[in-house]
Amino acid sequence: MPGISRKTALALAASASIALLATACTGQSGSAASDDASKDTTINFWHAWSAPAEVKAVQSLIAGFEKAHPNIHVNVVGNMTDDKINQALRTGGDKAPDVISSFTTNSVGRFCSSGALVDLNPFFEKSGVDPEKTFPKAMNQYTQFDGNRCAVPLLGDAYGLYYNKTAFEKAGITSPPKTWSEFGKDAKKLTIPEGDTYQQLGFMPNYHGWETTTEHYLGQFSPTYFGKDGKSNVAEDPAFENAFRLQKKLVDELGGYRKLETYRSKLGDEWGPKHPFHTGQVAMQLDGEWRLGMALAAKPTFEIGVAPLPVPDDQADQYGKGYITGTIAGIAATSKKQNAAWELVKYMTTDTDAVVDFSNAIHNVPSTLAALKSPKLTYDPRFKTFLEIAANPDSTTAPASVNGGVYLTTIQEFGYAYESGKVTDLKKGLRDTARQIDTDIAQAK
Amino acid sequence: MSTYTLRAKHRRSTLRTLAFLSPWLIGFAVFFAYPLLSTVYFSFMHYDGFKPPSWSGTKNWTYVFAHYPFFWPALRNTLWLVAIMVTLRVAFGLGVGLLITRIKTATGVFRTLFYLPYLAPPVAATMAFAFLLNPGTGPVNSLLEKAGLPTPGWFNDPAWSKPALTLLALWGIGDLMVIFMAALLDVPKEQYEAAELDGATPWQRFRYVTLPNISPIVMFAVVTGVIQTMQYYTQPLIAGKVASGVIQGAGTQFEPGYPDKSTLTLPQLVYNLGFQRFDYGSACVVALILFVLSMAFTALLMRRRGGLIQAGDR
Numbered sequence A: 001m002p003g004i005s006r007k008t009a010l011a012l013a014a015s016a017s018i019a020l021l022a023t024a025c026t027g028q029s030g031s032a033a034s035d036d037a038s039k040d041t042t043i044n045f046w047h048a049w050s051a052p053a054e055v056k057a058v059q060s061l062i063a064g065f066e067k068a069h070p071n072i073h074v075n076v077v078g079n080m081t082d083d084k085i086n087q088a089l090r091t092g093g094d095k096a097p098d099v100i101s102s103f104t105t106n107s108v109g110r111f112c113s114s115g116a117l118v119d120l121n122p123f124f125e126k127s128g129v130d131p132e133k134t135f136p137k138a139m140n141q142y143t144q145f146d147g148n149r150c151a152v153p154l155l156g157d158a159y160g161l162y163y164n165k166t167a168f169e170k171a172g173i174t175s176p177p178k179t180w181s182e183f184g185k186d187a188k189k190l191t192i193p194e195g196d197t198y199q200q201l202g203f204m205p206n207y208h209g210w211e212t213t214t215e216h217y218l219g220q221f222s223p224t225y226f227g228k229d230g231k232s233n234v235a236e237d238p239a240f241e242n243a244f245r246l247q248k249k250l251v252d253e254l255g256g257y258r259k260l261e262t263y264r265s266k267l268g269d270e271w272g273p274k275h276p277f278h279t280g281q282v283a284m285q286l287d288g289e290w291r292l293g294m295a296l297a298a299k300p301t302f303e304i305g306v307a308p309l310p311v312p313d314d315q316a317d318q319y320g321k322g323y324i325t326g327t328i329a330g331i332a333a334t335s336k337k338q339n340a341a342w343e344l345v346k347y348m349t350t351d352t353d354a355v356v357d358f359s360n361a362i363h364n365v366p367s368t369l370a371a372l373k374s375p376k377l378t379y380d381p382r383f384k385t386f387l388e389i390a391a392n393p394d395s396t397t398a399p400a401s402v403n404g405g406v407y408l409t410t411i412q413e414f415g416y417a418y419e420s421g422k423v424t425d426l427k428k429g430l431r432d433t434a435r436q437i438d439t440d441i442a443q444a445k
Numbered sequence B: 001m002s003t004y005t006l007r008a009k010h011r012r013s014t015l016r017t018l019a020f021l022s023p024w025l026i027g028f029a030v031f032f033a034y035p036l037l038s039t040v041y042f043s044f045m046h047y048d049g050f051k052p053p054s055w056s057g058t059k060n061w062t063y064v065f066a067h068y069p070f071f072w073p074a075l076r077n078t079l080w081l082v083a084i085m086v087t088l089r090v091a092f093g094l095g096v097g098l099l100i101t102r103i104k105t106a107t108g109v110f111r112t113l114f115y116l117p118y119l120a121p122p123v124a125a126t127m128a129f130a131f132l133l134n135p136g137t138g139p140v141n142s143l144l145e146k147a148g149l150p151t152p153g154w155f156n157d158p159a160w161s162k163p164a165l166t167l168l169a170l171w172g173i174g175d176l177m178v179i180f181m182a183a184l185l186d187v188p189k190e191q192y193e194a195a196e197l198d199g200a201t202p203w204q205r206f207r208y209v210t211l212p213n214i215s216p217i218v219m220f221a222v223v224t225g226v227i228q229t230m231q232y233y234t235q236p237l238i239a240g241k242v243a244s245g246v247i248q249g250a251g252t253q254f255e256p257g258y259p260d261k262s263t264l265t266l267p268q269l270v271y272n273l274g275f276q277r278f279d280y281g282s283a284c285v286v287a288l289i290l291f292v293l294s295m296a297f298t299a300l301l302m303r304r305r306g307g308l309i310q311a312g313d314r
Helices: A006-024 A052-068 A082-091 A108-114 A121-127 A137-142 A165-170 A180-190 A214-219 A238-253 A257-265 A290-297 A313-318 A338-350 A352-362 A381-391 A406-419 A426-444 B003-042 B059-067 B071-102 B107-119 B122-132 B139-146 B161-171 B174-185 B189-197 B202-230 B234-244 B266-276 B280-305
Strands: A041-046 A072-077 A099-102 A152-164 A192-194 A197-203 A282-288 A304-307 A324-331
Touching: A041 A082, A041 A338, A052 A072, A052 A338, A052 A352, A072 A338, A082 A099, A099 A338, A121 A338, A137 A152, A137 A324, A152 A165, A152 A290, A152 A338, A152 A352, A152 A381, A165 A180, A165 A304, A180 A197, A180 A238, A180 A282, A197 A257, A214 A238, A214 A406, A238 A406, A238 A426, A282 A290, A290 A304, A304 A381, A324 A338, A338 A352, A406 A426, A426 B059, B003 B280, B059 B280, B071 B107, B071 B161, B071 B174, B071 B202, B071 B266, B071 B280, B107 B174, B122 B161, B122 B234, B161 B234, B174 B202, B189 B202, B202 B280, B266 B280
Parallel strands: A041 A072, A041 A099, A197 A282
Antiparallel strands: A099 A324, A152 A282, A152 A304, A152 A324, A192 A197
């Protein structure tokens, strides 16, 4: 190349490429709540529900909204995974969602901190709706991050204890356990060994026992995941140590990790009719409100009992609380129709009748305090336990974090190591876990 | 002819050559050079996909090497799979190829039987294996138990999960079998006849006739095997998920590499970092490590074995 050296040409080409990349690959986010919601408009709503009955319930919910707001038309797109939603929130455009809903609360911290979903506090204020008086405490907690309320609860999940009433009677147990001490004794009484396995296991304590995750156990101990400085509290708050010790004690007393894991590998899967609670192989199960319908559909040969999960012995006065999570909704920052989108979000999440109807159809826990008390709710009497758990001010959740659910994964990984005996020094393990959580959060900022 | 005319002719010739090469050059630039440069660029940036990227220096590299708890287990697993699984797959593929070329009756049936598993979708095949190898209810362990043999935990045991994945890879050997079969059928028969006349044993015929003739194909199988194994994603992910029994949803976290990180591979980390944590910078670091490892393995193999050139062709 005359007049220009090969090295210079290469450097120029590389610089040009990098400059091109730098300008081409940057995401855009902004807010534009300047649309007139009283004018005729169409908005896009993306959700994750996919089962025919669920899709029908969403259609009915949207039909109710369009009837109440004839000028706002909703283009509904179902069966959307979080991955797809995340991509669409990044790109924007006419076909991107104005309103999204996600099954997991894990992304809330990222959605809020990155500005992917708009802060809804100004919308709530403008509409005269007080979220603190509208939603249960735990649901309020998992829909905001650092004061930015970028999500709203759209139905919820509450976790409780399912128990085999027939097995309880046979074992001479008259009522469900209220404290973990009682629970441990009952689990042992209900366990019937058979050779190197079990004819019936009182409770599957392992963290892989479907919903018996670290997060759900911890919910009963009301832990404070992060300190005021934003650092992990895992090594400071005794709730964590107590929860890990309790689970490990259950594992050891019910046969040991290896024996329980071998038994677990023989059991049916979580979402099928052969779930071990349905078949009577496990007498007690920590699970969400949806299990009741699934268990009844499996036509078990025993009577199903439902109760709140036990609490630590020193928190007996808080019996009735539980772990809460749920579906969330939010408005895309890239939406050009945010006022119209807010009308939809407000209707779906705060209109008592709409929430009640949707809850009746989906069989999830309603997400407003008014809907939880609504006489229009139709449910099996046992479902009431979950409504009470959801409304209980002592119920807990896992807070939103800037890197989503990474800190929960880290705690869970430690749980696997501790229950299996790979880690024996609990205090040191918790300190290491806290350090890892802090490092991951620093990396995400 | 003047210097100017010569230069013009040379330039025209160069442009013509470039024009003929342009489809490849464009493809190379768009699908290789651009993504590669882009990956290098983002590995030094903090980028979550929402906010514009910002310079973070070597922070992502430090994080991946020193603080990301899944990196070293994933690297160890990937290297294990490269060393053991690729070797066994090549040996088994060659063995099956040799067997198939020697069968005289029902050749088509056997070829089809050995090739069919390769056509099974990876997710379905892995789920089927997870069912067959279920330590409690799977038929494999039932048979082993009846035979009085030990019953491994397979996908539920960190010590057995990678051997179980290797079994799955050997089951789907159809691709290598076809390649080796074609290569073996291509070996000149005269060379075998000459070796036989010289009194060569079957092993000597294999060692001194078959292997030198098919060595480029062996090299091809090893190199592509290494590259494929570096990208090994679906099977370990599905096996781990099915065996763990935990389906990710509200309140359940992504668990990388069940059991005990033993099925974790580097591509899973790219997905975890990039599309679950939205830490594109660190995901790019892992992607670059994969690229460098693949290149290094390939260069090493090509250099040691003289590339894809047959001994006699050099």
